[in-house]
Amino acid sequence: MSQYVFFFGGGKADGNKDMKDTLGGKGSGLAEMTNAGVPVPPGFTISTQACNAYYDSGGKLPPEVDQQMDAALAKLEALQGKKLGDPADPLLVSVRSGSKFSMPGMMDTILNLGMNDKSVAGVEAKTGNPRFARDSYRRFIQMYGNVVLGIDKDKFEHELSAVKKKFKAKTDVELDAKALDEVIARYKVVVEKNTHHPFPQDPREQLIGARDAVFQSWMNPRAITYRKLNDIPHNLGTAVNVQTMVFGNKGDTSATGVGFTRNPSNGAKEFYGEFLQNAQGEDVVSGVRTPHPITDLEKLMPAAYKQLREITTRLERHYKDVQDFEFTIEENKLYMLQTRNGKRTGLAAINIAVDLCEEGVLTKKEALLKVEPQALDQLLHPIFDPKARKGVEVAAKGLPASPGAATGAIVFTADEAVAWAQKGKKVLLVRMETVPDDIHGMSVAQGILTATGGMTSHAAVVGRQMGKPSVVGCGALEIDAKARTLKVNGQTLREHHAISIDGSTGEVMLSAVPTSASEVIQVVEGKLKPEKSVIFQKFEKLLGWADEVRRLGIRANADVPKDAKVAFGFGARGIGLCRTEHMFFGADRLPHVVKMILAAARGQRGIDLTRRLKERLKEAKGHQVADIKKEIAKVDKEYGKYVKDYTTALKKLEPMQKADFAGLFKEMHGSPVTIRTLDPPLHEFLPKREELMVEIATLKAKSASKNKKAIAAKEKLLRAVEELHEFNPMLGHRGCRLGITYPEITKMQAKAIFEAALQVSKKGIPVKPEVMIPLVGHVEELKRQKAIVLEAAHEVLGKDGSGVDYLIGTMIEVPRGAVTADEIAKEAEFFSFGTNDLTQMGFGLSRDDASKFLLFYQEHGLLDKDPFVTLDASGVGLLVEIGVKKGRSVKPKLKIGVCGEHGGDPASIAFFHKVGLDYVSCSPYRVPIARLAAAQAQLEERASD
Numbered sequence: 001m002s003q004y005v006f007f008f009g010g011g012k013a014d015g016n017k018d019m020k021d022t023l024g025g026k027g028s029g030l031a032e033m034t035n036a037g038v039p040v041p042p043g044f045t046i047s048t049q050a051c052n053a054y055y056d057s058g059g060k061l062p063p064e065v066d067q068q069m070d071a072a073l074a075k076l077e078a079l080q081g082k083k084l085g086d087p088a089d090p091l092l093v094s095v096r097s098g099s100k101f102s103m104p105g106m107m108d109t110i111l112n113l114g115m116n117d118k119s120v121a122g123v124e125a126k127t128g129n130p131r132f133a134r135d136s137y138r139r140f141i142q143m144y145g146n147v148v149l150g151i152d153k154d155k156f157e158h159e160l161s162a163v164k165k166k167f168k169a170k171t172d173v174e175l176d177a178k179a180l181d182e183v184i185a186r187y188k189v190v191v192e193k194n195t196h197h198p199f200p201q202d203p204r205e206q207l208i209g210a211r212d213a214v215f216q217s218w219m220n221p222r223a224i225t226y227r228k229l230n231d232i233p234h235n236l237g238t239a240v241n242v243q244t245m246v247f248g249n250k251g252d253t254s255a256t257g258v259g260f261t262r263n264p265s266n267g268a269k270e271f272y273g274e275f276l277q278n279a280q281g282e283d284v285v286s287g288v289r290t291p292h293p294i295t296d297l298e299k300l301m302p303a304a305y306k307q308l309r310e311i312t313t314r315l316e317r318h319y320k321d322v323q324d325f326e327f328t329i330e331e332n333k334l335y336m337l338q339t340r341n342g343k344r345t346g347l348a349a350i351n352i353a354v355d356l357c358e359e360g361v362l363t364k365k366e367a368l369l370k371v372e373p374q375a376l377d378q379l380l381h382p383i384f385d386p387k388a389r390k391g392v393e394v395a396a397k398g399l400p401a402s403p404g405a406a407t408g409a410i411v412f413t414a415d416e417a418v419a420w421a422q423k424g425k426k427v428l429l430v431r432m433e434t435v436p437d438d439i440h441g442m443s444v445a446q447g448i449l450t451a452t453g454g455m456t457s458h459a460a461v462v463g464r465q466m467g468k469p470s471v472v473g474c475g476a477l478e479i480d481a482k483a484r485t486l487k488v489n490g491q492t493l494r495e496h497h498a499i500s501i502d503g504s505t506g507e508v509m510l511s512a513v514p515t516s517a518s519e520v521i522q523v524v525e526g527k528l529k530p531e532k533s534v535i536f537q538k539f540e541k542l543l544g545w546a547d548e549v550r551r552l553g554i555r556a557n558a559d560v561p562k563d564a565k566v567a568f569g570f571g572a573r574g575i576g577l578c579r580t581e582h583m584f585f586g587a588d589r590l591p592h593v594v595k596m597i598l599a600a601a602r603g604q605r606g607i608d609l610t611r612r613l614k615e616r617l618k619e620a621k622g623h624q625v626a627d628i629k630k631e632i633a634k635v636d637k638e639y640g641k642y643v644k645d646y647t648t649a650l651k652k653l654e655p656m657q658k659a660d661f662a663g664l665f666k667e668m669h670g671s672p673v674t675i676r677t678l679d680p681p682l683h684e685f686l687p688k689r690e691e692l693m694v695e696i697a698t699l700k701a702k703s704a705s706k707n708k709k710a711i712a713a714k715e716k717l718l719r720a721v722e723e724l725h726e727f728n729p730m731l732g733h734r735g736c737r738l739g740i741t742y743p744e745i746t747k748m749q750a751k752a753i754f755e756a757a758l759q760v761s762k763k764g765i766p767v768k769p770e771v772m773i774p775l776v777g778h779v780e781e782l783k784r785q786k787a788i789v790l791e792a793a794h795e796v797l798g799k800d801g802s803g804v805d806y807l808i809g810t811m812i813e814v815p816r817g818a819v820t821a822d823e824i825a826k827e828a829e830f831f832s833f834g835t836n837d838l839t840q841m842g843f844g845l846s847r848d849d850a851s852k853f854l855l856f857y858q859e860h861g862l863l864d865k866d867p868f869v870t871l872d873a874s875g876v877g878l879l880v881e882i883g884v885k886k887g888r889s890v891k892p893k894l895k896i897g898v899c900g901e902h903g904g905d906p907a908s909i910a911f912f913h914k915v916g917l918d919y920v921s922c923s924p925y926r927v928p929i930a931r932l933a934a935a936q937a938q939l940e941e942r943a944s945d
């Protein structure tokens with residue numbers, strides 16, 4: 001026969017702390033405390049399995065539950081020497097909910113059960129306190145009436161107010177026994193009226209009613225919503241705890257309170273909490289009276305306080321974690337009613353983990369498992385001043401793309417952002433969505449707010465990479481960039497109006513809310529000395545322990561030396577992805593890039609034709625020589641101008657790229673730097689077709705004759721844009737396909753990489769360049785690009801390599817690349833999984849358009865998580881696994897990493913650890929998260945061995 005009921009009391013319990021599944025958190029805590037000799041009022045727990053059985057059979061319980069409950073009740077009565085509902089000296093109990101994960105206040109609790117018209121007299125006689133007896137009874141009718149009988153709370157409150165008025169009492173504490181008799185009478189009328197039955201007097205009927213009501217409260221809408229928000233499964237069920245009542249409302253030697261063994265908001269080692277004298281149950285948290293700081297208890301009840309400190313300290317050591325506890329003092333005697341691991345902020349989590357380790361409570365490894373990697377984020381981003389934030393209304397909500405608080409003046413274009421920032425103003429960039437050439441505006445903005453796009457939209461990815469608070473996909477925004485207005489929540493705001501966004505919650509506020517900067521960032525950026533920041537020291541200490549444990553290497557995705565420096569400061573040892581194209585957007589480069597693009601097709605053709613003719617010329621004889629020369633001249637006439645434009649533009653870009661790469665090498669101090677050759681479709685560097693058409697029309701309207709030259713230039717640009725137009729650019733002419741059709745571009749980039757490497761290594765700084773070819777789906781693509789890179793290497797470094805140790809590898813981001821990884825590995829010296837594209841192409845969904853239905857999918861249970869945030873382990877992850885297996889079947893030691901957004905996501909990192917990657921690469925600001933998550937992956941793997 002299954003055991004549904006578990007007793008605790010008399011120094012012994014059936015359960016313990018490892019039985020949360022069966023007893024719920026509260027029940028297992030009560031059992032554990034009982035076993036540890038802590039004063040806990042005795043009682044019994046009805047298991048979560050009973051709750052599930054109740055639901056499975058449509059509201060009925062197996063008969064064993066009633067039998068076991070009756071037996072436990074008899075045992076409790078014997079232990080206490082009292083009987084439930086006994087008119088002379090009744091046992092009173094509370095009936096408390098409690099599931100595996102704490103859901104504070106979400107389900108129901110009933111106190112003082114066992115009170116009825118007769119036993120109230122017994123309580124009075126036994127305690128000599130008529131007021132107390134009646135107060136307990138009226139509370140019971142109120143709670144039972146609401147929770148079990150479903151009567152609106154207000155109906156009771158209404159009667160209580162009326163009696164208070166009649167007896168001129170300000171609070172309920174002022175009501176005397178006579179007044180309370182009237183409250184009880186009125187409450188009973190409320191019950192009769194609403195249920196057409198008198199208030200139940202039979203204690204067993206009361207107990208069963210309360211138990212079943214607690215089971216039912218598992219499915220109340222509040223609880224359901226809470227579970228959804230916190231990813232708690234709906235099938236866990238709640239346990240029911242039936243526990244002997246103790247009373248904090250017996251006068252001034254009694255009290256009730258709640259507390260933490262350490263400060264849960266900053267982790268400080270201080271006793272933290274609140275209490276009320278002469279009060280019961282929820283009085284402390286409900287706000288009916290203002291509670292006192294727990295430290296005041298020391299003066300009022302020194303013995304009970306001392307014991308409380310002693311017990312809670314012991315509990316903290318026992319559970320090896322901060323405890324969140326509830327207690328009641330009845331006539332100077334202390335009882336513990338609940339204990340659990342306390343919820344805390346990121347700041348508190350770090351402080352507590354490090355402190356507990358240094359106090360010898362936790363080992364380093366245990367400490368590492370106490371901190372949620374994601375919570376580290378909170379230490380990196382500016383925060384709203386909590387006091388200032390309180391009174392401010394939330395006007396709209398979007399997706400919390402990049403955490404942190406930001407306040408600034410609204411600007412609608414990147415240029416305006418720069419212009420205003422140059423005047424020393426703080427700006428917030430508000431766009432429908434951002435595009436790569438908004439980057440200059442994004443980099444000067446305090447934060448980014450967009451109306452469309454998902455968690456991996458451009459704004460979100462770049463926002464995170466820059467460590468900038470970003471809220472994306474905020475559908476409630478009506479942006480009119482032309483009129484420079486933003487309509488939201490019934491208000492119309494003009495450009496430069498100050499607003500605030502909270503990237504941790506997605507909230508938008510329509511005023512400037514003051515912020516404070518993160519200390520950790522200040523240290524990493526060199527603005528604050530590490531020894532000046534206690535929190536940085538703790539942060540680094542914990543992550544140092546993580547480094548000792550983890551197997552995965554951690555790199556960062558960084559394009560410019562500034563980001564690389566930050567990444568290194570955060571502990572990244574290597575760059576896993578440098579997106580060279582981001583450098584193309586600089587104001588000094590873009591004109592050359594545009595020139596290169598305009599000339600590329602014909603220029604490349606001219607170069608190729610000429611090369612072929614010159615080769616033929618070498619073998620030509622007699623009259624052939626003149627013929628070929630003539631042909632060369634013809635090609636030169638047709639393409640010469642383009643060849644010149646193309647090659648001059650590339651020559652201009654080469655030294656600029658070289659300088660960028662040299663900066664990266666220096667900042668990485670000898671750690672590997674992976675540089676990807678040009679990846680995005682070329683049209684991304686050109687203006688939009690519609691914009692150009694408008695500009696041309698405007699010029700023509702002003703004066704076609706005066707603007708002739710400008711019009712011609714724009715028309716040329718327009719033709720190029722039209723030529724480059726693609727229906728599906730993400731599957732179009734991009735990645736290695738660019739380098740294959742325009743080998744000169746690959747060659748220029750490769751040369752810039754090797755020249756930079758040579759320059760830096762000559763200064764005595766070791767360099768490890770890794771040239772990465774993107775979007776390879778067929779080995780032949782890699783083979784051909786590799787040949788070009790090698791040619792550049794030989795040209796720059798000579799055949800011996802001049803001491804520069806370089807690798808040539810590829811991204812695996814096309815499904816075909818993953819499934820033919822054994823072929824590709826023959827040519828590759830490393831793999832890096834581009835899981836953004838691999839997810840996009842693996843699922844066949846565009847990441848720029850998916851937000852429209854992905855949210856629906858998640859809300860309707862088709863997908864647990866956004867696959868662009870957490871790797872879809874069973875599908876896209878399988879492609880990764882196949883890629884790893886096939887790649888290493890050819891080269892057992894093949895170096896393999898990942899450089900998609902997933903490289904900074906703890907759940908994905910655990911997956912990458914499991915499939916044997918060598919490193920993950922993520923945005924600089926996620927490096928700390930990745931360090932900790934990688935350590936946890938290693939620790940958890942060992943634990944499950």
Ligand code: ADP
Nearest residue numbers: 094096097104105109243244245246281282326
């Ligand atoms: P929640 O899960 O919402 O915190 P609890 O079951 O902890 O609900 O009950 C709320 C409060 O009721 C407790 O903090 C405590 O003050 C009071 N309470 C519950 N059971 C008892 C009891 N046996 N004796 C005295 N007070 C109790």
Ligand code: MG
Nearest residue numbers: 104105326338
């Ligand atoms: Mg509680």
Ligand code: MG
Nearest residue numbers: 774813834837
């Ligand atoms: Mg890609």
